[in-house]
Amino acid sequence: QVQLVESGGGLVQAGGSLRLSCAASGRTFSSYAMGWFRQAPGKEREFVAAISRSGGRTYRADSVKGRFTISRDNAENTVYLQMTNLKPEDTAVYYCAADYLPTVPAKTPGGYDYWGQGTQVTVSS
16 A cells, blocks of 8 residues: 655646645555546546656646656655646646556556545646
């Protein structure tokens, strides 16, 4: 089992940047592919980005390509989401998730085994 705690959310103006962090504890962090999802009010949870266990492969939703970067530090048991050029439509609760020993990182919520509590990101226009 792994416990995930997100941090780094907040209020930012359009065009600004934020870096989200997700600290993991429990079983070996490198056993997990990691993902970021977001959920806006009244909408389904949607895929944002994912990273393989080693960090060698990353995946991003089309809506964030060129603006968001996912990375991980296995020595620090942490995954990051660097968000730049933020837009009001990026406003949501952002969740990190862990997928135990996957073949490839999942891009759907059902592919993940553990979730953090979420951190709010609000982008004002």
